[in-house]
Amino acid sequence: MKDVADAAGVSVMTVSRAFREDASISAKTRSKIREAADRLGYVFDNTAASFRTKRTGFVAVIIPSINNANFAETVRGLSDVLSQNGYQVLLGYTNYKAEREEELVEQFLSRRPDAIVLTGGAHTERAQNLLRNAAIPIVETWDMPTFPMGHVVGFSNENAMKALVGHLVTKGAKRIAFIGGDSVEDPRGRSRRLGFLAAMEHFGLDASRLIDAGEPPISMTEGASAMEALLETFPDTDAVACVSDLCAFGALSTAMRRGITIPGDLMLAGFGAYEIASVAVPSLTTIDAFPRAIGEQAAQIILETNANSGPVSKTKIEIEPELRLGRSTRRDQ
Amino acid sequence: MKDVADAAGVSVMTVSRAFREDASISAKTRSKIREAADRLGYVFDNTAASFRTKRTGFVAVIIPSINNANFAETVRGLSDVLSQNGYQVLLGYTNYKAEREEELVEQFLSRRPDAIVLTGGAHTERAQNLLRNAAIPIVETWDMPTFPMGHVVGFSNENAMKALVGHLVTKGAKRIAFIGGDSVEDPRGRSRRLGFLAAMEHFGLDASRLIDAGEPPISMTEGASAMEALLETFPDTDAVACVSDLCAFGALSTAMRRGITIPGDLMLAGFGAYEIASVAVPSLTTIDAFPRAIGEQAAQIILETNANSGPVSKTKIEIEPELRLGRSTRRDQ
DNA sequence: AGCCTATTTGTTATCGATATCATTGCGTGT
DNA sequence: ACACGCAATGATATCGATAACAAATAGGCT
Numbered sequence: 001m002k003d004v005a006d007a008a009g010v011s012v013m014t015v016s017r018a019f020r021e022d023a024s025i026s027a028k029t030r031s032k033i034r035e036a037a038d039r040l041g042y043v044f045d046n047t048a049a050s051f052r053t054k055r056t057g058f059v060a061v062i063i064p065s066i067n068n069a070n071f072a073e074t075v076r077g078l079s080d081v082l083s084q085n086g087y088q089v090l091l092g093y094t095n096y097k098a099e100r101e102e103e104l105v106e107q108f109l110s111r112r113p114d115a116i117v118l119t120g121g122a123h124t125e126r127a128q129n130l131l132r133n134a135a136i137p138i139v140e141t142w143d144m145p146t147f148p149m150g151h152v153v154g155f156s157n158e159n160a161m162k163a164l165v166g167h168l169v170t171k172g173a174k175r176i177a178f179i180g181g182d183s184v185e186d187p188r189g190r191s192r193r194l195g196f197l198a199a200m201e202h203f204g205l206d207a208s209r210l211i212d213a214g215e216p217p218i219s220m221t222e223g224a225s226a227m228e229a230l231l232e233t234f235p236d237t238d239a240v241a242c243v244s245d246l247c248a249f250g251a252l253s254t255a256m257r258r259g260i261t262i263p264g265d266l267m268l269a270g271f272g273a274y275e276i277a278s279v280a281v282p283s284l285t286t287i288d289a290f291p292r293a294i295g296e297q298a299a300q301i302i303l304e305t306n307a308n309s310g311p312v313s314k315t316k317i318e319i320e321p322e323l324r325l326g327r328s329t330r331r332d333q
Numbered sequence: 334m335k336d337v338a339d340a341a342g343v344s345v346m347t348v349s350r351a352f353r354e355d356a357s358i359s360a361k362t363r364s365k366i367r368e369a370a371d372r373l374g375y376v377f378d379n380t381a382a383s384f385r386t387k388r389t390g391f392v393a394v395i396i397p398s399i400n401n402a403n404f405a406e407t408v409r410g411l412s413d414v415l416s417q418n419g420y421q422v423l424l425g426y427t428n429y430k431a432e433r434e435e436e437l438v439e440q441f442l443s444r445r446p447d448a449i450v451l452t453g454g455a456h457t458e459r460a461q462n463l464l465r466n467a468a469i470p471i472v473e474t475w476d477m478p479t480f481p482m483g484h485v486v487g488f489s490n491e492n493a494m495k496a497l498v499g500h501l502v503t504k505g506a507k508r509i510a511f512i513g514g515d516s517v518e519d520p521r522g523r524s525r526r527l528g529f530l531a532a533m534e535h536f537g538l539d540a541s542r543l544i545d546a547g548e549p550p551i552s553m554t555e556g557a558s559a560m561e562a563l564l565e566t567f568p569d570t571d572a573v574a575c576v577s578d579l580c581a582f583g584a585l586s587t588a589m590r591r592g593i594t595i596p597g598d599l600m601l602a603g604f605g606a607y608e609i610a611s612v613a614v615p616s617l618t619t620i621d622a623f624p625r626a627i628g629e630q631a632a633q634i635i636l637e638t639n640a641n642s643g644p645v646s647k648t649k650i651e652i653e654p655e656l657r658l659g660r661s662t663r664r665d666q
Numbered sequence: 667a668g669c670c671t672a673t674t675t676g677t678t679a680t681c682g683a684t685a686t687c688a689t690t691g692c693g694t695g696t
Numbered sequence: 697a698c699a700c701g702c703a704a705t706g707a708t709a710t711c712g713a714t715a716a717c718a719a720a721t722a723g724g725c726t
Binding site for chain 2: 673
């Protein structure tokens with residue numbers, strides 16, 4: 001910066017101003033400095049600026065998996081809104097492990113982000129302590145935690161699954177199965193399972209048709225195997241709710257290979273409104289939880305909170321998921 | 334850090350040492366300091382350390398899209414290897430726009446990463462200048478650029494597609510179509526198209542069956558529409574090569590809806606070895622370019638380059654993609 | 667014990683941008 | 697021409713960790 005200042009015949013302070021939005025500096029001086037900087041190949045040093053100002057412009061974002069279109073959409077929503085406002089997303093993924101989340105939280109906090117976005121409301125004790133001490137806005141997403149650490153942008157996985165089961169019942173299903181995990185590492189999958197159980201009880205139906213698809217991530221391949229197991233164990237099943245569309249598509253593939261007609265022999269539903277749900281033949285009935293909107297809303301909260309700095313009340317935004325009807329549950333009587 | 338030093342009865346320098354791997358410090362003192370730090374809720378300030386040492390521990394990674402399982406795998410490969418060695422990935426996506434890449438390059442360089450990983454070899458003039466001046470290791474991935482800016486870990490999209498066409502020809506296909514884009518914004522898609530054209534010429538076949546699937550990202554939905562167009566325009570086609578598996582699956586879905594049998598009426602192949610390729614019914618013949626390995630190798634290069642610091646020769650690793658046979662091109666005569 | 671070496675700990679200056687306050691310049695109205 | 701007020705620019709100290717060097721302590725040997 002000193003070199004640029006000399007080249008432009010001004011002080012370093014003026015050069016500093018030339019690279020900031022708000023600064024009071026004449027347009028002429030600024031362009032002169034920018035020119036000199038370009039000529040010298042100077043690139044602004046954000047590490048020094050962040051250090052001095054205590055504002056890094058980083059927003060730490062922690063998701064379970066990077067290889068998941070739903071979480072990717074949330075990151076896109078966050079990133080698109082934040083990057084337009086001069087923020088940079090610091091992304092990390094936990095592979096659905098709480099200890100890994102704790103590590104990431106510590107690593108990220110040492111980078112002094114201006115806010116942090118987490119997935120879900122389950123964190124290790126130590127992670128919670130670190131977060132509380134950090135004194136930055138916290139946003140928990142994708143869930144409605146009972147005791148939120150900060151702001152929340154989420155939805156009730158349980159209720160969404162209840163709605164889905166309700167739809168299956170409406171379509172005449174009675175012997176409904178659930179494919180998904182029961183792992184503590186996937187609280188959202190678990191909530192959906194709970195929603196399934198609660199809905200079945202509500203309708204007075206037998207809720208014992210449960211196929212454990214294993215540890216997260218539960219993807220197409222696990223869904224396919226789980227469907228094999230289901231057909232083996234409960235051959236009289238007339239509808240299947242899956243923990244995700246990927247899982248459901250795997251189940252669909254097994255059905256196709258076995259010559260089982262969907263929805264004729266068996267109705268099928270997924271969760272998440274992945275692209276595969278609309279493109280699959282038959283298209284899959286699913287739940288759209290608007291993952292992109294989750295990210296955008298979380299970003300908005302961060303922008304507002306950091307604008308009116310000071311102790312802000314905890315925002316709580318509950319997204320209302322929507323049922324997307326596909327042909328996989330359409331029975332034209 | 335001063336507070337921790339006082340609490341532990343040592344100097345700040347000793348506290349600094351307690352938080353570093355290599356430092357010479359007695360185990361007893363270290364644990365005493367760590368304890369004090371935990372008690373006080375102290376979190377190491379990486380912004381200050383990075384500023385002082387000129388080593389941020391950041392590796393900037395720029396990919397076209399975050400919502401793509403192939404690129405996600407490369408990021409995972411990178412991230413997994415790098416995070417084990419104390420590095421942190423700074424991820425950005427361009428939406429397949431070179432200008433956005435330029436912006437990201439500038440933003441990332443201002444964060445002083447220790448290395449930068451790019452997708453492909455096409456960059457704006459200004460981006461190239463910035464990168465050259467940055468004096469950090471550069472790795473270009475997913476392509477084999479003619480004039481690389483630094484290290485390369487990639488493969489020939491053209492050759493891979495040639496191999497795929499060769500397979501289709503072996504299986505008896507003659508009227509082969511290609512579904513994909515021809516956009517400058519997707520050099521990899523373009524190379525695959527070129528590979529298709531070259532292979533068709535090599536086999537003395539008519540290469541005019543080209544369906545433009547639009548701008549990237551080309552996903553399932555575009556693939557489905559493109560297949561509609563193909564069936565309309567060239568109804569006598571006997572095999573289709575798609576620019577990606579997502580595109581191919583879209584095409585497959587259209588075929589299924591139209592009652593066209595794959596591979597009976599039409600052979601179909603994709604690219605990328607996405608999970609959908611193995612789970613789809615029929616499974617899709619595809620090309621595995623080992624995206625995770627690309628990331629891992631790129632990470633290795635960075636680790637080695639930064640270890641023996643100094644001007645290192647440009648590494649060039651060419652991945653050999655493999656043909657994965659699926660039932661979508663299996664004709665049992 | 668006394669000496670020597672290796673290990674551990676302490677002191678001081680420093681990285682590059684910016685907050686803060688001081689100063690200069692410039693246009694406007696009378 | 698002068699005073700006034702606002703805009704533009706400059707000087708200096710500072711953020712928190714660490715490099716570089718200096719000092720102190722511990723441990724091993726005769």
